[in-house]
Amino acid sequence: MTIISCLRTVSKPSLISQFSKPKPKTQQSCSLVVSSIVMSYDKELAAAKKAASLAARLCLKVQKALLQSDVQSKNDKSPVTVADYGSQALVSFALQKEFPSEPFSLVAEEDSKDLRQDGAQETLERITKLVNDTLASDGAYNTSTLSTEDVIRAIDGGKSEGGSHGRHWVLDPIDGTKGFVRGDQYAIALALLDEGKVVLGVLACPNLPLASIVGDNQHSSNNEVGCLFFAQVGAGTYMQSLSGSLPVKVQVTAIENSEEASFFESYEAAHSNRDLSSLIAKKLGVKAPPVRIDSQAKYGALSRGDGAIYLRFPRKGYREKIWDHAAGSIVVTEAGGVVTDAAGYPLDFSKGKHLNLQAGIIVTNQKLMPALLKAVKESLEEQASSL
Numbered sequence: 001m002t003i004i005s006c007l008r009t010v011s012k013p014s015l016i017s018q019f020s021k022p023k024p025k026t027q028q029s030c031s032l033v034v035s036s037i038v039m040s041y042d043k044e045l046a047a048a049k050k051a052a053s054l055a056a057r058l059c060l061k062v063q064k065a066l067l068q069s070d071v072q073s074k075n076d077k078s079p080v081t082v083a084d085y086g087s088q089a090l091v092s093f094a095l096q097k098e099f100p101s102e103p104f105s106l107v108a109e110e111d112s113k114d115l116r117q118d119g120a121q122e123t124l125e126r127i128t129k130l131v132n133d134t135l136a137s138d139g140a141y142n143t144s145t146l147s148t149e150d151v152i153r154a155i156d157g158g159k160s161e162g163g164s165h166g167r168h169w170v171l172d173p174i175d176g177t178k179g180f181v182r183g184d185q186y187a188i189a190l191a192l193l194d195e196g197k198v199v200l201g202v203l204a205c206p207n208l209p210l211a212s213i214v215g216d217n218q219h220s221s222n223n224e225v226g227c228l229f230f231a232q233v234g235a236g237t238y239m240q241s242l243s244g245s246l247p248v249k250v251q252v253t254a255i256e257n258s259e260e261a262s263f264f265e266s267y268e269a270a271h272s273n274r275d276l277s278s279l280i281a282k283k284l285g286v287k288a289p290p291v292r293i294d295s296q297a298k299y300g301a302l303s304r305g306d307g308a309i310y311l312r313f314p315r316k317g318y319r320e321k322i323w324d325h326a327a328g329s330i331v332v333t334e335a336g337g338v339v340t341d342a343a344g345y346p347l348d349f350s351k352g353k354h355l356n357l358q359a360g361i362i363v364t365n366q367k368l369m370p371a372l373l374k375a376v377k378e379s380l381e382e383q384a385s386s387l
């Protein structure tokens with residue numbers, strides 16, 4: 001049996017242990033190969049790319065036609081649009097359609113509570129029409145028209161709590177809702193957790209240019225927008241255009257001198273402590289001004305070497321959600337980057353919907369991480385002592 005065919009036979013971790021029993025010689029050599037090779041999630045990745053691309057198509061359509069009346073108010077005051085719900089319904093529906101015989105678990109940002117209120121019927125019908133129109137324009141799932149109840153059911157497919165056992169899809173149907181409403185950057189972010197670890201991630205960034213958004217390259221002749229980043233554990237990170245170009249392998253920047261680095265932070269000032277990031281940048285000798293964009297498009301941009309650092313320091317008490325970082329983190333780590341909390345610990349996606357973090361999230365390449373961690377530590381101490 002060749003390495004490739006051996007890999008294809010292994011679709012569940014439990015099968016790996018079967019290889020450890022005494023076996024004919026060919027299977028023994030196969031078990032050695034399997035134990036040293038990471039599992040393949042090709043089928044899941046293909047489904048995730050398809051679902052996220054479809055959701056991106058829906059979002060693009062809505063963003064074009066966005067009216068202020070589409071914006072509802074949620075308890076946490078963040079705007080939720082018909083595109084958030086439509087995107088979640090589509091991805092949830094598509095994944096269930098792709099894997100009909102497997103248990104389905106989806107941890108996702110939205111739920112249908114507001115859509116079940118009196119007066120929300122018209123919004124629900126608009127979402128349902130959008131979902132049906134998008135499915136029909138693609139023709140991929142060969143499905144009959146969905147009812148409003150089907151759409152509610154699909155949205156509420158995302159009620160899982162996640163955790164350290166089994167498989168859970170993790171979805172942010174529109175990350176960067178504020179950017180979406182402004183007409184700026186946003187992402188459809190989909191990841192898969194297996195036994196608490198992120199094993200694949202897809203970021204559809206409909207407004208992100210294919211050319212670099214940082215430094216000299218930003219004046220490239222290629223002004224096409226719409227990127228799809230995808231990564232699978234052990235298999236690297238790739239980018240293609242949402243219009244379907246061939247994927248290219250991407251790598252984080254190789255910069256070793258922090259003075260040449262430029263850094264990303266949130267566009268929204270309320271999402272991260274800018275005084276702290278500018279103190280850190282100063283300690284590192286960073287000369288370029290911060291690049292401020294919404295959503296996990298920051299992780300996508302970093303994965304292909306636009307900029308070198310991402311700094312995120314929410315206010316005290318804010319709890320980060322796994323759907324805001326799961327897909328982005330594997331897209332960066334598979335491209336050779338490092339994603340940790342402010343104390344240098346890896347992010348733990350196995351504890352349910354939230355991440356338990358020390359102070360913030362920092363991202364850079366392996367060479368710059370030690371200097372970045374030192375600058376973060378010193379800056380946090382300085383800020384604390386000045387209070």
Ligand SMILES: Nc1ncnc2c1ncn2[C@@H]1O[C@H](COP(=O)(O)O)[C@@H](OP(=O)(O)O)[C@H]1O
Pocket residue numbers: 078109172174175176177178266267268270271272293294295296314315318321324
């Ligand atoms: N006060 C706050 N601090 C940090 N993050 C916040 C925040 N309020 C909202 N967010 C999160 O920041 C995400 C956007 O990230 P960014 O700042 O990188 O654009 C939002 O995702 P949604 O837009 O999906 O709600 C939301 O989950």
Ligand SMILES: [Mg+2]
Pocket residue numbers: 078109177
């Ligand atoms: Mg939100």
Ligand SMILES: [Mg+2]
Pocket residue numbers: 172174175176323324
């Ligand atoms: Mg989000």
Ligand SMILES: [Mg+2]
Pocket residue numbers: 109172173174175176177
């Ligand atoms: Mg969101």
